[in-house]
Amino acid sequence: MKAVCWHGAMDMRVETVPDPKLLNSRDAIVKITSTAICGSDIHIYDGFIPTMKPGDIVGHEFMGEVVEVGRDVKRLKVGDRVVVPFPISCGQCFFCKSDLWSLCDNSNPNAWMAEKLYGHSPAALFGYSHLFGGYAGGQAEYARVPFADVGPIKIPDGLTDDQVLFLSDILPTGYMAAENCNIKPGDIVAVWGCGPVGLFAIKSAVLLGAERVIAIDRIPERLKMAQEYGGAEIINYEEVDTGEALKEMTGGRGPDACIDAVGLEAHGMGLEGFYDKVKQAVRLETDRPNVFRQAIVACRKGGVVSLAGVYGGFLDKIPMGAAFNKGLTFKMGQTHVQKYLGPLLERIQNGEIDPSLIITHHLPLAEAPHGYDIFKHKKENCIKVVLKP
Amino acid sequence: MEETVHSNPEQPQSLGDAERWSSLITGGAMVLLGLRQRSLRGALMALAGGGLVYHGAKGQQGLAEKVAETAGLDQSVRVERTVTIVNRTPEELYRFWRNFENLPTFMRHLKSVTVINHTRSHWIANAPMGNSVEWDAEIITEQENRLIAWTSVEGADVDNSGFVRFQPGPQGRGTEVKVVMEYKPPAGIVGATLAKLFGEEPEQQISDDLHRFKMLMEAGEIATTDGQPMG
Numbered sequence: 001m002k003a004v005c006w007h008g009a010m011d012m013r014v015e016t017v018p019d020p021k022l023l024n025s026r027d028a029i030v031k032i033t034s035t036a037i038c039g040s041d042i043h044i045y046d047g048f049i050p051t052m053k054p055g056d057i058v059g060h061e062f063m064g065e066v067v068e069v070g071r072d073v074k075r076l077k078v079g080d081r082v083v084v085p086f087p088i089s090c091g092q093c094f095f096c097k098s099d100l101w102s103l104c105d106n107s108n109p110n111a112w113m114a115e116k117l118y119g120h121s122p123a124a125l126f127g128y129s130h131l132f133g134g135y136a137g138g139q140a141e142y143a144r145v146p147f148a149d150v151g152p153i154k155i156p157d158g159l160t161d162d163q164v165l166f167l168s169d170i171l172p173t174g175y176m177a178a179e180n181c182n183i184k185p186g187d188i189v190a191v192w193g194c195g196p197v198g199l200f201a202i203k204s205a206v207l208l209g210a211e212r213v214i215a216i217d218r219i220p221e222r223l224k225m226a227q228e229y230g231g232a233e234i235i236n237y238e239e240v241d242t243g244e245a246l247k248e249m250t251g252g253r254g255p256d257a258c259i260d261a262v263g264l265e266a267h268g269m270g271l272e273g274f275y276d277k278v279k280q281a282v283r284l285e286t287d288r289p290n291v292f293r294q295a296i297v298a299c300r301k302g303g304v305v306s307l308a309g310v311y312g313g314f315l316d317k318i319p320m321g322a323a324f325n326k327g328l329t330f331k332m333g334q335t336h337v338q339k340y341l342g343p344l345l346e347r348i349q350n351g352e353i354d355p356s357l358i359i360t361h362h363l364p365l366a367e368a369p370h371g372y373d374i375f376k377h378k379k380e381n382c383i384k385v386v387l388k389p
Numbered sequence: 390m391e392e393t394v395h396s397n398p399e400q401p402q403s404l405g406d407a408e409r410w411s412s413l414i415t416g417g418a419m420v421l422l423g424l425r426q427r428s429l430r431g432a433l434m435a436l437a438g439g440g441l442v443y444h445g446a447k448g449q450q451g452l453a454e455k456v457a458e459t460a461g462l463d464q465s466v467r468v469e470r471t472v473t474i475v476n477r478t479p480e481e482l483y484r485f486w487r488n489f490e491n492l493p494t495f496m497r498h499l500k501s502v503t504v505i506n507h508t509r510s511h512w513i514a515n516a517p518m519g520n521s522v523e524w525d526a527e528i529i530t531e532q533e534n535r536l537i538a539w540t541s542v543e544g545a546d547v548d549n550s551g552f553v554r555f556q557p558g559p560q561g562r563g564t565e566v567k568v569v570m571e572y573k574p575p576a577g578i579v580g581a582t583l584a585k586l587f588g589e590e591p592e593q594q595i596s597d598d599l600h601r602f603k604m605l606m607e608a609g610e611i612a613t614t615d616g617q618p619m620g
Contacts, residue, residue, distance in 0.1 A: 005620030015620040023617065024610045055620040072609070090608035094475045094562070106608035111600055112593055124612065136617045144617060147608070 002389065003057045003140035004368040009047030012369045017057065020136060020144035025072040028148030030084060034161040035062035035138045037368070037385045038169055039195050040310045042376050043265060044129070048286070049312060051113060051130040059139025060086035060126040061168040063161060066152075067142070075149040082152035084145055085337035086169045087123040088135060091150035095123075102334035107146065108133045117313075122334060139368060141389040153341040156349075162356035163348055165386065166200070171355050172340035174200025174261070177308035180331035181257030183208045190214045190246055190255035190298065191232070192291040194222035196358050196384045197308050198261035202230030203353055205259070214249055216242055218267070221381045229357055237269065246298045254300035263309020266290040272317075279316065286313025296323050307332035358384045365389040410436045414536070414552065420569045421469045429467065429571035430550040433538045437530035465548075465573040468595045472603045475563035479555035480534045482564055482606060486553060487537060495601035495611065498594065514547075522546035548573045566602070568595055 005015045020029055038061050043049050063083040066076050076082065088107040089096050095103035104123035108114060113131045114121035127137015136143065145152060155164050174197045181189055189205040191198050194217035205213045215226035218238045226232040235245045246255055264287035268276050272290065279285035295305045296319050305328055323330070347353050360383045363371050371385040410432045413423040424432055474482060485491055489510045493499040500513040500521055508528040516522045524545030529538045540550035551570035558565045572591075604611045 001618075003618065003620060007620075013620065017618040017620050020618055021616060023613055023615065026610060053619075057619060088612075090604075090612075092476055092608045094473070097475070106604045107612050109612045109614055112597060115596075133612070134614050136614070136619065146612065 001141035002365055003136070004059060004365070004387075005054075006044060006052050006056045006058050007054045010045060012045060012058070012372050014366050014368055015055075017140075020142050022068060022070045023144065024146060025070040026147050026149060027070045028066050028073055028076055028145045028152070029068040030062070030064040030082065030138075030143050030145055030152075031067045032062050032064040032138055032141060032143060032389050033081075034064070034165045035059050035140070035365070035387050035389065036165060036168075036170075037061075037139070037371050037375050037387065039197060040128070040263075041372070043263075043310060043312070045372050045376060046265065048264065048280075049129045049131075051110075051134075053130060053134075056127070056129070056134070057136040057140055058127040059137035060128055061165065061170065062126075062138030062143060063155070063165050063168060064143075066148075069148060073148045076152060076154070080152075081155045083155060083164050083167045083341070084126070084138065084143070085151045085153075085167075085172075085341065086125055086128075087151075087334060087337055088126065088133065088146055089123050089150055089338060090147055096150070096338075099336060099339045101336040101338040103336075110134055125334070139365065139387060141365070151338055153345065155345075159348065160356065162359055162386065163354065164345065166196070166355040166358075167337075167341055167344055167348075169335065169337065170196045171200050171344055171353075172337045173197050173308050173335040174202075175204040175340055175344060176335045177201045177259045177261065177306045178204035178208050178210075180306040181205065181208075181210075181259065181304050183210050183257065185209060186211050187256040188212045188214065188250050189257045189259065190216065190295070191226075191259045191261055192216045192266075192295060193261035193263075193309060194219070194226040195261065198222075198259070199225060199230055199358050199383075200353075200355070201259045201261050201308060202226055202232045205257075206231055207347070207352060214246065214255065219378055222378075222383060225358065225383065242294055243298050250300070254298055254303065256300055257304040257306060258295035258299045259306045259308060260291045260295050261308045262291040263307075264288060264311050264313075266292075266309075276316070285316045287311050287315050289315040289318065293317065293319055296326075296328065299326065299328055301326045302328070304329045304331060306330075308335075310334075359386055361385045363387055406435045407437075414538075414554065414569075415556070419469060420567070421467050424467075428465070429569060430540050433529050433540065433550060433552060436538065465571050466591050467569075467571045468591050469567070469569045470592065470595045470599050471565055471567040472599045473558055473563055473565050474603050474606050477564055477606050479557060479564045482566060483534045483537075483555045485606065486555075486602075495605050496598045497601075509542075524549070566599065568599060570595060 001019050003017045005013050066080045087102040089101040089104035090106040093105040102123045107124040108121045110130050111121035124133025126135050178201050187210050189210045191201050194215050202213050213232040215232035216235045217223050223234045266288050268290035276288040280288055299305055365387045374380050374382040375385050489502040492502050498514050503511045510526050513521050513523045524541040526539045527542050529540050531537050536554050538552035541548050549572035554567045556565045601611050
């Protein structure tokens with residue numbers, strides 16, 4: 001089959017590799033019909049995710065048709081059309097039973113690596129480094145899906161791939177970020193980053209009852225989409241001081257909740273941005289947490305800072321004094337996708353949300369390297385790339 | 390010279406001694422911290438209450454052993470690791486483990502375990518360069534559904550002893566499975582060989598084995614990517 005393989009920073013190649021096989025009795029093989037490039041794939045593309053090996057198949061947002069099932073798969077059958085959640089979860093452990101699917105105890109064969117770095121291992125993820133299990137990803141013609149009865153959701157007829165594909169990651173991720181804000185009537189939510197996750201966080205904050213949503217970015221077409229798709233007010237951080245603008249737009253209180261939909265490769269401004277860039281370049285700091293810092297300072301007292309953007313390592317100069325003395329709550333984590341699949345599919349069916357509207361590019365799988373290039377550099381007004389195997 | 394130069398005598402000293410080790414082994418504390426200078430085997434023998442004849446090597450010590458001892462090379466390796474398994478009772482886990490022939494399914498370095506009789510079994514483990522090491526193990530003491538303690542007997546390629554304990558966790562938290570092990574290679578094959586046999590870090594080996602046991606018992610399968618495609 002053809003698959004997108006990582007070979008080093010800025011080096012994604014479409015290669016012919018062996019087809020995947022069933023390895024455990026609860027596995028299924030899915031023939032992929034749509035697969036997307038995620039913002040977190042850009043961290044891999046840029047070489048910021050440790051424990052990638054040359055030849056690793058990437059991709060964790062995919063859907064398709066079940067073509068083979070292991071002998072212990074009961075719920076899925078050949079021919080079913082499914083969306084596959086990006087975390088791999090066993091369905092039996094304490095965390096799966098507690099609806100904390102991305103913290104599954106039993107899916108990561110390389111748990112020891114994660115334990116060394118994080119103390120404990122979170123769930124394995126498709127196509128996201130050996131630290132997270134080393135599972136072959138879904139930017140390919142076929143993928144092996146472990147615990148096939150647990151994760152994948154069957155898609156009813158009448159919905160297109162484009163409408164449901166993002167149930168695999170970014171829609172639940174944006175939604176969980178908003179849910180973590182514990183939105184109450186009258187709340188104003190600020191969202192940093194108007195990429196796909198930020199846009200879904202904005203949309204979800206509105207669905208969950210936010211009075212107003214303020215979106216922060218610097219790319220005109222993304223800000224425009226935040227306005228038109230999400231109904232947000234906007235701040236272009238290259239034009240105004242974000243902190244001051246947020247204060248003025250919220251009666252001096254600050255946003256009740258702040259969502260960081262950017263993560264570890266934030267574009268910092270001025271001296272602070274330069275500091276992080278240099279430190280990250282020489283690997284003294286693994287992540288550039290400009291947005292997280294800004295959110296802490298901007299957030300109203302007693303508010304929530306919700307992280308949807310990915311962090312992987314160690315962060316410098318986090319204003320803990322501000323966070324502590326303002327009594328902030330931090331909420332974060334990889335998305336518990338399985339928890340949100342049903343409710344969000346329902347919202348899509350009801351027409352409350354149409355995830356397909358953020359797609360700007362459909363490309364054949366063979367053009368994946370071009371897809372990475374335009375998505376990373378925001379060329380051709382690129383917001384979201386869907387690949388067709 | 391007796392093997393017990395560095396540790397306290399292997400024989401139980403009193404009933405109080407047995408009680409002390411019993412509370413250490415079944416309590417919530419870190420067992421190895423409580424053991425300090427005492428050898429694990431000694432403590433397990435004490436726990437057994439002296440009712441069992443110890444078959445271990447206690448004979449003449451050769452020059453190699455003496456040299457190794459003087460150079461501090463005979464330090465035994467001690468490991469303690471615990472996992473929690475939520476959806477299984479201590480009884481279920483004990484039963485699976487007590488059939489020692491099941492152990493190679495999740496202990497990667499084991500080639501086979503053969504049960505000889507109710508208390509004795511024969512173990513074969515993979516060693517570097519296609520070799521293997523073997524030993525007979527004897528159960529020192531056992532509490533049904535709760536504890537299995539063993540030691541290798543005379544002639545073992547790798548002298549080892551330890552226990553596995555199955556204990557209910559706090560309400561709704563399943564069963565805590567603890568393995569505590571101590572092993573010592575023959576003085577001839579110190580250091581590197583032992584490291585290769587049990588992994589660079591023995592703690593890691595035991596930890597991985599226990600994690601695979603948890604996967605098998607809790608999720609019904611051991612997560613793997615062996616045999617998947619890559620570019």
